[in-house]
Amino acid sequence: MLRTNMQFVDVDKEGQGRVYVVSSSLPGEGKTSTSVNLALTSAQTGLKVVLVEADLRRPKLTEALHMDKEIGLTTVLVGKVSLDDALQYEEKYSLSVLASGAIPPNPSELLQSQAMADLLTELRSRFDLVILDAPPLLPVTDAALIGAQADGALLVVRHGSTTKEQLAHAVERLDAVGGRVVGLVINMVPRRKGSSGYGYGYGYGYGYAPDAEVVVKPKSRNRRR
Numbered sequence: 001m002l003r004t005n006m007q008f009v010d011v012d013k014e015g016q017g018r019v020y021v022v023s024s025s026l027p028g029e030g031k032t033s034t035s036v037n038l039a040l041t042s043a044q045t046g047l048k049v050v051l052v053e054a055d056l057r058r059p060k061l062t063e064a065l066h067m068d069k070e071i072g073l074t075t076v077l078v079g080k081v082s083l084d085d086a087l088q089y090e091e092k093y094s095l096s097v098l099a100s101g102a103i104p105p106n107p108s109e110l111l112q113s114q115a116m117a118d119l120l121t122e123l124r125s126r127f128d129l130v131i132l133d134a135p136p137l138l139p140v141t142d143a144a145l146i147g148a149q150a151d152g153a154l155l156v157v158r159h160g161s162t163t164k165e166q167l168a169h170a171v172e173r174l175d176a177v178g179g180r181v182v183g184l185v186i187n188m189v190p191r192r193k194g195s196s197g198y199g200y201g202y203g204y205g206y207g208y209a210p211d212a213e214v215v216v217k218p219k220s221r222n223r224r225r
Contacts, residue, residue: 003041009182017124019150023134023143025166029158030187035133043095047128050096054132056107059100061133072099077115112145137170147179159189
C-alpha cells in the first residue's frame with residue numbers, strides 16, 4: 001500500500017530519479033524497517049532502487065539485511081572508494097544498497113557537504129528511486145540536512161507513542177531548512193487477529209525498543225497534523 005501511494009507523489013517528475021528521506025521524530029518508531037520494506041517492494045516492481053544507510057550515528061539498515069557496513073557512504077564521501085565499489089547488491093530482490101561505511105566524528109558536516117550533494121545527483125541519474133534511511137529528526141539535525149536536498153521526507157509515527165507535539169517539532173525541523181513532508185506512516189499499530197507483522201528494535205541512547213508488530217497505514221495526501 002505504501003509503495004503504491006508513493007507512486008502518486010511527484011508525478012510530474014516521471015522519468016527522473018526521485019530521492020526520499022525516511023525518518024521519524026524519535027528512535028524506536030520503525031523508520032529503518034519501513035525504509036527496507038519500501039525499497040524491497042519498490043524493487044519488485046522493476047524499478048531501479050538504491051537504499052542508502054544515511055544514519056551515520058547508529059546504522060542498523062545493513063544489519064537488518066545481513067550486509068557489510070564497513071565500506072559505504074562515508075568512504076565514498078571522503079574519496080576512499082568509488083560509488084561502484086561501495087554499492088552492494090541484493091540479488092533476490094534486485095536491490096542496490098549503499099551502507100553507512102565507517103562511523104565518522106562529524107556526521108552532520110559530511111551530510112551537508114558538496115560531496116554529499118554530488119553523490120545524490122549521481123544516484124538520482126542512475127536510479128529510479130533513492131531511499132535514504134536517516135536518523136530521527138529530534139535528537140540530531142542530520143535528517144533535516146538531508147531532507148533539504150531530497151524531493152521529500154516520509155515520516156514514521158509510532159502508534160500509541162509518538163505525540164502530536166513531537167511530530168509537530170519534527171515537521172518544523174524540516175520546514176526550517178526548506179524540506180517537505182510527502183506522507184506519514186503510522187507504524188506498530190496493534191495487530192488484528194489473524195494478521196501478521198514484524199518490526200526492528202532501534203535506539204539512540206534512549207534504550208532499544210523491543211520487537212513490535214507492524215502494520216503500515218500510509219497516507220495518500222500531503223496533509224500535516
